[in-house]
Amino acid sequence: GAGVSQTPSNKVTEKGKYVELRCDPISGHTALYWYRQSLGQGPEFLIYFQGTGAADDSGLPNDRFFAVRPEGSVSTLKIQRTERGDSAVYLCASRGGGNEQFFGPGTRLTVL
Amino acid sequence: AQKVTQAQTEISVVEKEDVTLDCVYETRDTTYYLFWYKQPPSGELVFLIRRNSFDEQNEISGRYSWNFQKSTSSFNFTITASQVVDSAVYFCALSEFDGNKLVFGAGTILRVKS
Numbered sequence: 746g747a748g749v750s751q752t753p754s755n756k757v758t759e760k761g762k763y764v765e766l767r768c769d770p771i772s773g774h775t776a777l778y779w780y781r782q783s784l785g786q787g788p789e790f791l792i793y794f795q796g797t798g799a800a801d802d803s804g805l806p807n808d809r810f811f812a813v814r815p816e817g818s819v820s821t822l823k824i825q826r827t828e829r830g831d832s833a834v835y836l837c838a839s840r841g842g843g844n845e846q847f848f849g850p851g852t853r854l855t856v857l
Numbered sequence: 858a859q860k861v862t863q864a865q866t867e868i869s870v871v872e873k874e875d876v877t878l879d880c881v882y883e884t885r886d887t888t889y890y891l892f893w894y895k896q897p898p899s900g901e902l903v904f905l906i907r908r909n910s911f912d913e914q915n916e917i918s919g920r921y922s923w924n925f926q927k928s929t930s931s932f933n934f935t936i937t938a939s940q941v942v943d944s945a946v947y948f949c950a951l952s953e954f955d956g957n958k959l960v961f962g963a964g965t966i967l968r969v970k971s
Contacts, residue, residue: 776957787861787961788902801958815937836902844890844909844956848902 747771749849751837755856758827766822766852770839777820778838779812779844794820827856828833859884861951863962870939871970878934878965880949886910888954891925893931894966896946908932910953939969 754846758764770777774809776795790804794814802812814820817852824831834853840848860883868875882891893905906916908925915922921968935944946966950959 778957780957780959785963787950787963788959790958790960793957804958834900838902840956843907844908844952845904846893846956846959847904848894850899850901 749837749847750852751835751849751852753852754850755853755855757857759857760829761825762827762856764827764854766824766835766854768820768822768837768839768849769835770818770820771841771847774839774841774847775817776840776846777814778840779820779822780836780838782834782836782851784833791822804843824854829856832856846847859951859953859960860888860890860960861949861960862914863947863949866963867968868970869968869970872941873938875935875937876939876941876967876969878936878947878949878967880932880934881933882930882932882949882951884930884951886953888901890951890954891950892950892959893923893932893934894950894961895946896948898945902948905934906958911913941969941971943967944969947971 752767759808778793781789782788797817809825812822822837836851838848862881889910891908895903922935924933945966948964950961
């Protein structure tokens, strides 16, 4: 079966632009998570969804960041007015019946 | 607040040596989960193990073993007879008992030389 997929794998944008990062979870997984990993650090939690609703968005750094999961499957992380400090790898994970999260390959975002 | 500390930034060993990666955690919860993930050069995080706070039994899976000691808030990971393919960044993580918001340590870079 397919794992978690993320698109694009790489995104280069200019400061001030808007970007969307997409995550396709493992089929049937109801919980979906977004993390951000800066160079040389561990992933940091951003937000998670249970079904269509955001169950915990306490990790979103500010109101430029927003995420949706309208049909309870695919999720999109949206970043407005990007800043150079937003450059990182954005990781998506999904979870089924167990308690382990399965991660996708990530989207490397570079803000010039 | 929860916190995970991996004090070893980088470890280098020669193939076939045993190596232990340390993980110390802080939490006020009485029930929680601990995890180890491997991040090879390709970048994708690979799940290795999950342990709940009720179960302090050590676990062995092939060359991998984990030592969970609640008394010292540690969850250490040992690779026996290391191989070059074990070279990666290893992350220890902690979550509340719902298994949702993972808190990761900074990771330990393991380099296994032939």
